[in-house]
Amino acid sequence: MFFLIQNHIDWPSFLARHDMTWSVKPISWDEGAFIGNGMIGAMVYSEEHRDKRNVLRFVLGRTDVTARKPGGGYPPRVPVGELHLELVGWLYQPLSIRVDLWNAELCAEITTTVGTVKVRAFVHSVDMTLAVELETSEEEAGAQMQWYAFSEVDGVLKNADGKNLNQYIPQAEVTRHTLEDMTVGLQQFSPQGGCTTIWKEERNAKEPNRRILYLTIANGSEESVQEQACAVIRKAASQSWETWVESHRSWWHDYYQQSFVSIPDTMLEGFYWIQMYKLASATRADGMIIDNQGPWLAPTPWAGVWFNMNVQMSYSPVYTSNRLHIGESLVRAFRENFDHLPGNLPEAYRADSSGLPRSCSYDLINPVGTEIGNLTWICHNLWRQYRYSMDAKLLEELLYPLLKRSVQYYLHLLEEGDDGKLHLPPTVSPEYGSFLQMTVPDTHYDLALLQWGCETLLQSSEILGLQEEEAAIRSRWSETLERLVPLPVDETGFMIGRDQPLEFGHRHFSHLMALFPLHLISGDNENERELIVRTLRHWFSMEGDLRGFTFTSAASTAAALGEGEEAHSYLKSFMHLIKPNTMYKEAGPVMESPLAAAEAIQDMLLQSWGDTIRVFPAIPSEWAEAVFHDLRTEGAFLVSAVRSAGATSWIRIKSLAGQPCRIQTGMIGDIGISGGEAAQLRQLANGVCELGLEQGQEVILYAKIDNVTSAPGAEQLANNEQWKIEPVPADSHLCGYFGSRKPWRLYGLPIKS
Structure with a gap:
């Protein structure tokens, strides 16, 4: 179309203002510089102990490396070892480390007590290879890169990381040998499992102070695994360095x-933007589920995959950000392990039902106890993957049969009460009263998920044309919705469950699921809104157990109500809880909270639950300017919008699937439309419009004021002016804020950026 959006984004410059930076050496996982390619990763930091001040650690990880425990149970993830840059002198201050987001590279300039070293490191975006490039001064020519199996890492360094007594660490037999011009490090775990690390260092006689190390990690220690890993290194090292680096960067630039x-x-x-970097560093379409650590495993009690919140929240920002390929790793995991899920339930239910435990390994196998809603919640993520893509194959082949089996387990457990209503037996509302092993009948968590599941199955069966074929079970779903006991409520708002009010601090939002993330209620009418606000106020009146994900879910809840100031306050509070490198940690490292905070930011800019797209629905007053481009919504629409001087200037909507489009613009007065001659615009009340868009069609909406546009309209377009997307000006003091801890930058001190 003639009004194509003009992109004024200088991507390298824009992302550079948010690079993670260090002028003081990082000395822990909490502030390390992280790199990864969705499977292999490294957390890079140093050490303060005088015996190890010359070491820059690359704490390595590969997501799929697990080990069987002698006593049974699911196989947890295990550490795979470290690469150490062992310098001649001590690492000294000052130094400079930067994670270049645009190129997904770590760059460092290190001054030691005897010389200088330049380091560039990245995990190749396509090849399973970590590359470390060194340039040393003459005094540091003796610096060495050494690999250590986890069992060989010096106790001084392990002490710095701490030890979690709940974490299983297998006994490992470590051997080394050479193969061609490569070194092979083997770890064979007892009683089962193993890991192979292969590396090669290259030097050029013309550049004696420059060298490149290529390293890969593979799951398993068999000879065939070693051969495959050697082929990875051989392929990487055989290419022109410049060409290979460019292929790495190209993937990230497109992403x-x-x-x-x-x-x-x-x-x-x-x-x-660091969370967008983190997402693609943590998984890929063909990668593993995002677990609690991603490829940066550290001492933790949670060396597995958790489904009572963690996985669901970790994937929450992929949908609106138009990065559905990242969500494919979750889809793939459930496609491949579909047949494992019935076995998680008691035998009596396996014929027609499936379940998902609180935690397990990547095979999704572990018995389901009294926390029964986790699979239905995962189906909500898969539903979002479907709704944002409108991929009918996903709905038919995976989501519908999986959700059907998940809901069927609930139906088996329903009982008719004296009131004639259908009730659920005592179950766990995630994270509430965990130390008491508390179960509660008719939990909000399970009732909300069951309601959402039945409604979604009815809708899905219609989409798939299964009304007649599925008539009997459709009748059961409808009857369940009609007779299901209402969500328990008291004077404080939504309750945990029947006869169980929220009596003490509760970090989880399991008693607010009906609003977020399921959006069964909208808060559009006064009674609903009052109930939600009452619940939110009571929840936060108890400070006993507020954690990172408490604030992110509260921010998304407030955003759903259109409360931008409140959502912003929750997010600003959350910023005090994360680590300097934007990671998050409780008893161990966990991925979900920062990623869920990214979704909360998206929720302030764009929402599309229900049947309506909402543009700038929860903007705080201080955000007079804001811009987004090609964010994605349910119905598979790409939306771009610009806010200027406190008002929406224009909105671009592009239909990818030809679905009905209903959009709340937030614009005041008459709304103009440009482009899409066949597009029909019907303006309703409160700035809501209905648009008829064919697949591939796009239009721009803009506010008319006394027949004068508040943004470039048809008159300007006729003169070949275009709609512009460009960044909001940045506060220079807050550029490069993350990496090392820099709280003084919040207060405008004269720091050179």
């Missing part, structure tokens, strides 16, 4: 440009 967000809160904007 970032799938959507764009810029807001006037520079710290939150930087945090958002």
Whole structure:
């Protein structure tokens, strides 16, 4: 079309303002520099102990490396070892480390007590290879890169990381040998499992102070695994260095440009883009489920996959950010392990039901206890993957049969009460009263998930044309919705369950599921809104157990109510709980909370639950300017919008699937439309419009004021002016805020950026 959006984004410059930076050496996982390619990763930091001040650690990880425990249970993830840059002198201050987001590379300039070293490191975006490039001064020519199995890492360094007594660490037999010009490090775990690390260092006689190390990690220690890993290194090292680096960068450049967000809160904007970097560093379409650590395993009690919140929240930002390929790793896991899920339930239910435990390994096998809603919640993520893509094959082949089996387990457990209503037996509402092993009948968590499941199955069966074929079970779903006991409520708001009010601090939002993330209620009418606000206030009146994900879910809840100031306050509070490198940690490292905070930022800019797209639905007053481009919504629409001087200037909507489009613009007065001659615009009340868009068609909406457009309209377009997407100006003091801890930058001190 003639009004194509003009992209004024200088991507390298824009992302550079949010690079993670260190001028003081990081000395822990909490502030390390992280790199990864969705399977292999490294957390990079140093050590303060005088015996190890010359070491820069690359704490390595490969997501799929697990080990069987002698006593049974699911196989947890285990550490795989470290690569150490052992310098001649001590690492000294000052130094400079930067994670270059645009190129997904770590760059460092290190001054030691005897010389200097330049380091560039990245995990190749396509090849399973970590590359470390060194340039040393003459005094540091003796610096060495050494690999250590986890069991060989010096106790001084392990002490710095701490030890979690709940974490299983297998006994490992470690051997080394050479193969061609490569070194092979084997770890054979007892009683089962193993890991192979292979590396090769290259030097050029013309550049004696420059060298490159290529390293790969493979799951398993068999000879065939070793051969495959050697082929990976051989392929990487055989290519021109410049060409190979460019192929790495190209993937990331394409990835970032799938959507764009810029807001006037520079710290939150930087945090958002680091989460986009973190997502693609943690998994890929063909990668593993995002677990609690991603490829940066550290001492933890949670060396597995958790489904009572963690996985669901970790994937929450992929949908609106138009990065559905990241969500494919979750889809793939459930496709491949579909047949494992019935076995998690008691035998009596396996014929027609499936379940998902609180935690397990990547095979999704572990018995389901009294926390029974986790599979239905995962189906909500898969539903979002479907709704944002409109991939009918996903709905038919995976989501519908999986959700059907998940809901069927609930139906087996329903009992008729004296009131004639259908009730659920005592179950766990995630994270509430865990130390008491508390179960509660008719939990909000399970009732909300069951309601959502039945409604979604009815809708899905219609989409798939199964009304007649599935008539009997459709009748059961409808009857369940009609007779299901209402969500328990008291004077404080939504309760945990029947006869169980919220009596003490509760970090989880399991008693608010009906609003977020399921959106069964909208808060559009006064009674609903009052109930939600009452619940939110009571929840936060108890400070006993507020954690990171408490604030992110509260931010998304407030955003769903259109409360931008409150949502912003929750997010700003959350910024005090994360680590300097934007990671998050409780008893161990966990991935979900920062990623869920990215979704909360998206929820302030764009929402599409229900049947309506909402543009800038929860913007705080101080965000007079904001812009996003190619964010995705339910119904498979790409939406771009610009907010200027406190008002929406224009909105671009592109239909990818030809679905009905209902959009709340937030614009005041008459709304103009440009482009899409066949598109029909029907303006309703409160700035809501209905648009008839064919697949591939796009239009721009803009506010008319006394027949004068508040943004470039048809008159300007006729003169070949275009609609512009460009970043909001940044606060220079808050650029490069993350990496090392820099709280003084919040207060405008004269720091050179």
